[in-house]
Amino acid sequence: MPVLTRLIPSPVFVEIRPGALDALGGILADQRLSTSGRIAVAISTGSGSRLRERLEPQLPSADWYEVVDGTLDCAVRLADAMRGGHYDLMVGLGGGKIIDAAKYAAARVGLPIVAVSTNLAHDGICSPVATLDNDAGRGSYGVPGPIGIVVDLDVIRQAPVRVVAAGIGDVISNISACADWELSQRVTGEKVDGLAVAMARSAGENLLRHPGTLKDADLLTALAEALVLSGIAMNISGSTRPSSGACHEISHALDVLYPKRSAQHGEQVGLGAAFASHLRGERELTGLIVERLRAHGLPVRAEQIGFTEAEFTDAVHYAPNTRPGRFTILEHLDLSPSAIRDAYADYVQAVNS
Template identity: 55%
Template structure:
């Protein structure tokens, strides 16, 4: 008998709107995550005290823990603190660092985890991956995805603009990651998951085609929902493939080679995606990616990330080593140092020309206005 359906682990609740944080206690109870409110809540040092005051009369049975830094040691410390008491669940309220630490701790303790995002920097809000710094640089750890996701647009509006717009680069890079996965399927026989591809691609296209910006609630809701769907696509696939290709290899290389010069993750993968489309010689997708990044004020060129062309070429050369066994356009072309440098130079010129055209200072034919 054929299998007529499959079971996909997905959040019980996804709430994206203003005031979502105030519904946390009710959601914990209504969804039987914690009817008593006996939960461990992890927060960051900046917004933690403010958030805690919000629940002065709610969740009185909860214990609060401050997360400082996004390292494996921080996550292990949180595990040791929480395991001293009995809790129904762990709630992470914060940005990507707090959520990644909390997801890891929840996995180690075997507790369900609720994610409350205070920025939209990347798709970790609903993903089955925790990215933490370790002695070797930075590592990705497989963890259960959150059982519930809340995105309070009031909190998002208070976040630094870069920490919100970074999520645009993250979600737009899905299109490049899917292209890498399709190439790996066609050329290497790697198995693909159509549902995961649909979730990753559709969420990215919704953001790319939305006319609004980070000051618009409608756009923020689309971005937040897209990042959630991107995380679920990885759950469906059982791998980060739907949202991680050459774009992320380049970002990981920056993290490892220049840890003191990291930009936001979404900013790095956005530039990586634009470069990957240039390597594929897919002009339409290159333009779409560059135009989207530029319109939202995100980095597009190596210099926008603080790197010279030779430095960026060295990053690209190192990038395949960050994901051994993963087939992307970088592995497909297998360029040597000299060709990489030439491609980086061409890419930089191409981006300059496209931005000038988008700004209206140069026509598509190259005529200066």
């Protein structure tokens, strides 16, 4: 009887613990990763620059590149600057924007990348997607996932609490995204990858029901592991489907329609997940999501991140345009602006009761 298996694209190594940065030099010395020691390191102008002094003695042959922001133009400039460097691999050191820019640049020049995260704002640390600002607002670009992940919990504790909390909103939104994918299977016959769903939903459920606070090392470890699992789930499915449904469509619409606003991605998708669950009639789940978001100081109403009811209504109505061909509860219900406004009013009443 034949044994049927499949290869799962995943990082070669994952280091999540206090003091993990102290082992970075030894990890990168692994001959499977770098045979010459020639490494390009992309760093932010903030936390990355401060860590450079600590890491330079470990990486004597590395070249360092400062990344100003998370724009497509900046990522292209980074790739151009690295050409001719004859590097074995690239290290992206910083927050989500820097790592996304580094992932795009590494893909452009054909280098594997190791992601060293200084915060846990979203699942970009392991995903096969780079989200970058462009002239049209913000775009998502397919890239190879990182071959290694390093998360130093001592460094994470120094990140702004709001930024780390946003990662919880991003992971919890997996639950809504998987529900949307399964809805599409029932209505349109779209194929669902059960393994990808199992990994993404388990990551979300773990954070949804975790009793800890952001001061607890156990919760930070669970969050980092959940973000990695979300990225692997996307690698398995070959798309963002297990982690991106109506929740992300709403967030992308907010980015497109109101590009000057400053809400975190995880804040927006957490709110989007709660509202999408309400639209699917999942009252108990909606209550659990709202409760957990509130526990970590995350928004549960649009006004808490600077959007009026009318702006949120417009964003929800526009949201399906951000992912043409993707079927979620928004496409299924196809609500008019007035129906969305009424649904949001019902949602607000439910979360305030």
